[in-house]
Amino acid sequence: xxxxxxxxxxxxxxxxxxxxxxxxxxxxxxxxxxxxxxxxxxxxxxxxxxxxxxxxxxxxxxxxxxxxxxxxxxxxxxxxxxxxxxxxxxxxxxxxxxxxxxxxxxxxxxx
Amino acid sequence: xxxxxxxxxxxxxxxxxxxxxxxxxxxxxxxxxxxxxxxxxxxxxxxxxxxxxxxxxxxxxxxxxxxxxxxxxxxxxxxxxxxxxxxxxxxxxxxxxxxxxxxxxxxxxxxxxxxxxxxxxxxxxxxxxxxxxxxxxxxxxxxxxxxxxxxxxxxxxxxxxxxxxxxxxxxxxxxxxxxxxxxxxxxxxxxxxxxxxxxxxxxxxxxxxxxxxxxxxxxxxxxxxxxxxxxxxxxxxxxxxxxxxxxxxxxxxxxxxxxxxxxxxxxxxxxxxxxxxxxxxxxxxxxxxxxxxxxxxxxxxxxxxxxxxxxxxxxxxxxxxxxxxxxxxxxxxxxxxxxxxxxxxxxxxxxxxxxxxxxxxxxxxxxxxxxxxxxxxxxxxxxxxxxxxxxxxxxxxxxxxxxxxxxxxxxxxxxxxxxxxxxxxxxxxxxxxxxxxxxxxxxxxxxxxxxxxxxxxxxxxxxxxxxxxxxxxxxxxxxxxxxxxxxxxxxxxxxxxxxxxxxxxxxxxxxxxxxxxxxxxxxxxxxxxxxxxxxxxxxxxxxxxxxxxxxxxxxxxxxxxxxxxxxxxxxxxxxxxxxxxxxxxxxxxxxx
Numbered sequence: 001x002x003x004x005x006x007x008x009x010x011x012x013x014x015x016x017x018x019x020x021x022x023x024x025x026x027x028x029x030x031x032x033x034x035x036x037x038x039x040x041x042x043x044x045x046x047x048x049x050x051x052x053x054x055x056x057x058x059x060x061x062x063x064x065x066x067x068x069x070x071x072x073x074x075x076x077x078x079x080x081x082x083x084x085x086x087x088x089x090x091x092x093x094x095x096x097x098x099x100x101x102x103x104x105x106x107x108x109x110x111x
Numbered sequence: 112x113x114x115x116x117x118x119x120x121x122x123x124x125x126x127x128x129x130x131x132x133x134x135x136x137x138x139x140x141x142x143x144x145x146x147x148x149x150x151x152x153x154x155x156x157x158x159x160x161x162x163x164x165x166x167x168x169x170x171x172x173x174x175x176x177x178x179x180x181x182x183x184x185x186x187x188x189x190x191x192x193x194x195x196x197x198x199x200x201x202x203x204x205x206x207x208x209x210x211x212x213x214x215x216x217x218x219x220x221x222x223x224x225x226x227x228x229x230x231x232x233x234x235x236x237x238x239x240x241x242x243x244x245x246x247x248x249x250x251x252x253x254x255x256x257x258x259x260x261x262x263x264x265x266x267x268x269x270x271x272x273x274x275x276x277x278x279x280x281x282x283x284x285x286x287x288x289x290x291x292x293x294x295x296x297x298x299x300x301x302x303x304x305x306x307x308x309x310x311x312x313x314x315x316x317x318x319x320x321x322x323x324x325x326x327x328x329x330x331x332x333x334x335x336x337x338x339x340x341x342x343x344x345x346x347x348x349x350x351x352x353x354x355x356x357x358x359x360x361x362x363x364x365x366x367x368x369x370x371x372x373x374x375x376x377x378x379x380x381x382x383x384x385x386x387x388x389x390x391x392x393x394x395x396x397x398x399x400x401x402x403x404x405x406x407x408x409x410x411x412x413x414x415x416x417x418x419x420x421x422x423x424x425x426x427x428x429x430x431x432x433x434x435x436x437x438x439x440x441x442x443x444x445x446x447x448x449x450x451x452x453x454x455x456x457x458x459x460x461x462x463x464x465x466x467x468x469x470x471x472x473x474x475x476x477x478x479x480x481x482x483x484x485x486x487x488x489x490x491x492x493x494x495x496x497x498x499x500x501x502x503x504x505x506x507x508x509x510x511x512x513x514x515x516x517x518x519x520x521x522x523x524x525x526x527x528x529x530x531x532x533x534x535x536x537x538x539x540x541x542x543x544x545x546x547x548x549x550x551x552x553x554x555x556x557x558x559x560x561x562x563x564x565x566x567x568x569x570x571x572x573x574x575x576x577x578x579x580x581x582x583x584x585x586x587x588x589x590x591x592x593x594x595x596x597x598x599x600x601x602x603x604x605x606x607x608x609x610x611x612x613x614x615x616x617x618x619x620x621x622x623x624x625x626x627x628x629x630x631x632x633x634x635x636x637x638x639x640x641x642x643x644x645x646x647x648x649x650x651x652x653x654x655x656x657x658x659x660x661x662x663x664x665x666x667x668x669x670x671x672x673x674x675x676x677x678x679x680x681x682x683x684x685x686x687x688x689x690x691x692x693x694x695x696x697x698x699x700x701x702x703x
Contacts, residue, residue: 008220015223016134026126055169059198060125062220 008065149173183212275300353408392427569630632682
């Protein structure tokens with residue numbers, strides 16, 4: 001399975017035109033902040049906050065055609081909602097790793 | 112285009128998502144108002160009054176659900192569509208969104224086409240709500256306007272209706288308004304001849320249509336009563352007015368009553384109203400006066416029958432009128448009060464002063480909490496020995512030029528007096544003489560007496576003694592009608608002359624009224640009676656008392672008491688009265 005929905009990304013470039021870069025920057029900033037918040041929330045065992053951030057990242061990712069990160073966050077959201085913290089730390093680490101890959105790809109759009 | 116240029120509030124915490132939504136909305140020609148959370152959304156709503164609201168479900172500070180609830184609570188009448196932006200798919204979450212006040216969902220990831228269609232669809236819903244709200248407001252305004260109009264109409268009508276003697280205690284009545292203006296009309300007045308005239312009418316419908324019909328009815332009634340017209344003429348005129356002016360299917364059931372205490376007779380006309388009850392003290396029983404005619408406004412003038420019933424009345428008699436609202440009054444289960452129950456009540460309380468209160472009490476008790484679906488009108492006219500007070504002492508005193516010195520001959524042929532009552536015309540002319548106005552009741556009575564003598568005894572040869580018994584009374588009027596129809600030729604001539612005089616104490620005048628008829632007279636030699644000289648009243652020459660005209664009874668006494676001079680020329684078909692007035696005696700007369 002492809003990590004990205006290239007068709008959706010192309011659609012967004014067409015839709016947003018010049019503002020596509022603004023959107024990409026906003027997306028990357030948003031995800032960075034949310035991942036930090038999610039880690040902090042897990043450290044405090046605040047699962048509802050974990051769920052909310054995971055939900056936010058998932059939504060944004062799906063909107064901009066980032067499929068794998070979206071799916072990882074969907075799993076975190078589901079698990080946090082169910083109150084199950086067993087391997088959340090690993091999953092969040094996986095999300096961070098995946099986000100690094102996304103950042104590399106998306107930073108190309110900014111140049 | 113109706114769908115374009117809407118203000119769309121977008122509450123979405125993710126900057127990237129917000130940017131995407133904003134772009135889609137703007138490209139579709141709408142105005143986007145992007146905010147980051149629920150609190151900002153509430154503020155922006157107040158400031159921008161958006162047409163559609165898009166809410167993300169999960170947002171910091173205030174989430175979408177809470178925002179939706181708050182918006183609905185604050186602006187219950189706005190009906191602005193709220194669409195939730197959500198990637199949630201479980202049923203419970205979706206139900207929660209709808210219950211919080213949402214109208215629909217926009218799924219993530221956002222799709223341009225889906226978003227456009229949803230905005231279009233909800234713009235239409237919004238337009239419909241707006242139209243509905245405007246129409247509702249318009250209807251409320253119209254209703255308010257209608258009530259104001261009816262209130263004005265009622266004020267105008269009340270002014271007209273209460274110009275008569277309704278509030279002088281001659282009759283007792285109860286009218287309940289269903290609408291602002293109810294469908295029932297009650298008017299009453301005392302005629303120049305001293306008759307009490309009452310009309311109870313029940314129009315089809317309520318409110319403005321009834322008000323419109325009531326105006327010509329009331330003005331015609333009062334105008335004609337004051338000019339001395341009888342109920343047959345009044346009924347005919349009201350019918351014509353309503354028939355000519357009101358739309359088809361709109362009519363007025365009515366009963367007209369004319370009570371003359373001097374002659375102890377009741378005249379009655381009923382078109383479509385429930386039977387009126389005439390309580391006879393002598394027999395302690397009722398006589399029912401049924402409707403014999405169609406309501407006002409149904410028939411054209413040509414087909415209209417103004418058949419009037421004449422009946423004798425005595426002191427202690429009572430007349431009761433009502434409209435069908437009394438027995439059609441329904442209890443909360445829809446059961447009518449009914450004619451039988453009303454009749455039973457009328458009979459068990461007959462002759463009693465508390466009858467009316469008892470009937471109304473029982474009817475209202477029956478209705479209970481139920482809706483009154485018709486007007487409740489009930490009228491009682493007690494017959495007392497006392498005469499009816501003359502209303503409007505200032506009637507006719509308009510400041511304008513008047514008749515002073517004049518004379519006229521007015522000759523009626525059989526073709527005229529068979530069907531035309533000349534008294535309103537003649538008394539109308541006398542009303543043009545300022546000095547005679549305070550005496551118009553007396554003059555009307557005198558001239559009516561002269562005229563009925565000339566017509567009924569002179570021309571038709573009727574015997575007044577018939578009227579001594581109730582049966583004879585009816586027979587008398589039957590004969591009068593029959594003979595009047597048969598009469599082939601004859602004349603009645605009014606000769607009226609007025610001369611104004613003045614002396615050191617003011618203005619006065621002398622009125623001479625002479626009536627001649629083509630009848631054979633009753634064989635008297637010339638008689639002249641001066642004021643109050645009752646002893647010199649002529650005795651009948653004939654042994655047959657039945658042939659004696661009314662002059663030998665009350666009529667002559669009345670005339671000699673009121674006139675300066677009364678002359679009967681042989682053979683008795685030529686009678687003249689002289690009436691003298693002076694402005695100084697006007698005041699005393701007014702108080703009578």
